[in-house]
Amino acid sequence: MQELKDRILKDGKAIGTDILKVDSFLNHQIDVKLLDNIGEEFRKRLYTQDVNKILTVEASGIAIACAASRAMGYLPVVFAKKAAPKTMISGSYTAEVVSFTKGTQTMIRVGKEFLGPQDRVLIIDDFLASGEAAFGLLNILKQAGAECLGIGAVIEKEYQGGSAKLRAMGYNVASLAVITSIENGKINFK
Amino acid sequence: MQELKDRILKDGKAIGTDILKVDSFLNHQIDVKLLDNIGEEFRKRLYTQDVNKILTVEASGIAIACAASRAMGYLPVVFAKKAAPKTMISGSYTAEVVSFTKGTQTMIRVGKEFLGPQDRVLIIDDFLASGEAAFGLLNILKQAGAECLGIGAVIEKEYQGGSAKLRAMGYNVASLAVITSIENGKINFK
Secondary structure, three states: OHHHHHHHHHHOEEEOOOEEEOHHHHHOEEOHHHHHHHHHHHHHHHOOOOOOEEEEEOOOHHHHHHHHHHHOOOOOEEEEEEEOOOOOOOOEEEEEEEOOOOOOEEEEEEEHHHOOOOOEEEEEEEEEOOOHHHHHHHHHHHHHOOEEEEEEEEEEEHHHOHHHHHHHOOOOEEEEEEEEEEEOOEEEEO | OHHHHHHHHHHOEEEOOOEEEOOOOOOOEEOHHHHHHHHHHHHHHHOOOOOOEEEEEOOOHHHHHHHHHHHOOOOOEEEEEEEOOOOOOOOEEEEEEEOOOOOOEEEEEEEHHHOOOOOEEEEEEEEEOOOHHHHHHHHHHHHHOOEEEEEEEEEEEHHHOHHHHHHHOOOOEEEEEEEEEEEOOEEEEO
């Protein structure tokens, strides 16, 4: 998606070889017009009429999932909530997720009333790096007996291996900007 | 906003005298079409051409703020992030907020590059109860030298006093559904 790559080059900040900050338009300040175009691009790349729900995880996935929903005829969005690990949570599907950027482990959860065997779901998130968040959400879908029809990421860091693992497992993955490396502050796209 | 009140009566769950759960359409599963109508209602009630930014707090405020942005010609949205209290945060405005429902204290923060004296801001959030989150966001606006032109809440629990305090301080407050009491599972609107 050219508009997105241009914006990353213009406003993204590369830190070291692993971190890309997109705080100014995607996950702290949000450019909602760009998000609508991102939602439309996910529709083109991932939508089929079998899809009936969008799943993401708080916080930065929420706005993106809602933009995708709007482009796909207002599908319901469910966002997994974050809770402290060890917290006793009844009535929820839960999974542990390791945050790459924060180095912390987080429990994510979805209330059982919002996902079930009738659901055919797209997973949508801001970043796909090692795939930890996606694996956590897939774990939750499995517990619910729901099916994953596709995984969409706004920005993929291909060199961290998540998308290759997910594709090897048979999942349909669509990333709108694929980064192959970050070197000396320079961002290289595929 | 009649559509919202009808939805609260249909799908909201009252717990005790203080808690209203709207997990099925507002803050866990999201009805994005309803959100767009909510955004349009905020435009009617709060928008003037002086407004140049929308401020909210993660996680459940994000989708609502983005819907308001869309209705207001795609104003930039900034969401305050939550961090553990005591966390050292450089380059941010911070404020402490007590969560009414969780009984916990949270530090919220906004990067200094995203708010400044040039900003005339609408604060948008899902709930307005005792007003803790709004006071935290106002504190951040004050640190930034930014002006608050209005405060919008999807659901107000009037009996918890936040809106009265904010109005007494001169703020323009718009709540789309105002609850006067919750008794034996019954929700009473103003």
